[in-house]
Amino acid sequence: MKSIKVVAAVIIDNKKVFATQRGYGEYKDWWEFPGGKIEAGESPEEALKREILEELDTKIEVRSLIKAVEYDYPNFHLSMLCYQARIISGSLILKEHENAKWLKKDELKTVNWLPADLEVLETVKTLIV
Numbered sequence: 001m002k003s004i005k006v007v008a009a010v011i012i013d014n015k016k017v018f019a020t021q022r023g024y025g026e027y028k029d030w031w032e033f034p035g036g037k038i039e040a041g042e043s044p045e046e047a048l049k050r051e052i053l054e055e056l057d058t059k060i061e062v063r064s065l066i067k068a069v070e071y072d073y074p075n076f077h078l079s080m081l082c083y084q085a086r087i088i089s090g091s092l093i094l095k096e097h098e099n100a101k102w103l104k105k106d107e108l109k110t111v112n113w114l115p116a117d118l119e120v121l122e123t124v125k126t127l128i129v
């Protein structure tokens with residue numbers, strides 16, 4: 001099975017986490033942490049900074065790795081590294097996503113997360129303090 005390596009940013013501010021809704025592709029309309037595929041020659045941190053700049057016009061500082069997810073979708077295997085991140089500059093402009101929300105701890109389950117993300121939510125909960 002095909003395997004893809006993805007990085008995602010967990011941006012927490014003011015006791016809320018930033019979630020985005022996919023605007024295209026097979027998983028259009030599902031919710032995720034913004035990010036994307038690591039390209040050849042990139043470190044995960046470089047890939048994440050690039051993706052967030054491309055998708056949200058925002059510069060981030062990549063902090064600690066909070067979860068490494070391994071998940072089998074029907075037609076590919078996903079290896080996803082989720083990092084906590086902090087905004088350095090920019091205001092999260094949606095260039096590719098169709099929607100975004102800042103979710104409080106008790107609102108995390110109110111959007112339709114991609115299946116691989118469900119196991120990340122428990123960790124995210126512990127980080128929203």
Ligand SMILES: Nc1nc2c([nH]c(=O)n2[C@@H]2O[C@H](COP(=O)(O)OP(=O)(O)OP(=O)(O)O)[C@@H](O)[C@H]2O)c(=O)[nH]1
Nearest residue numbers: 006007008027032033034035036037078114115116117
């Ligand atoms: N960014 C992101 N992708 C996720 C998450 N959870 C998850 O299963 N994925 C999957 O990981 C893959 C990421 O691909 P992507 O389409 O965002 O990456 P990209 O921007 O580099 O892709 P593209 O340029 O090929 O469109 C998708 O298959 C997506 O369904 C998540 O929380 N964030």
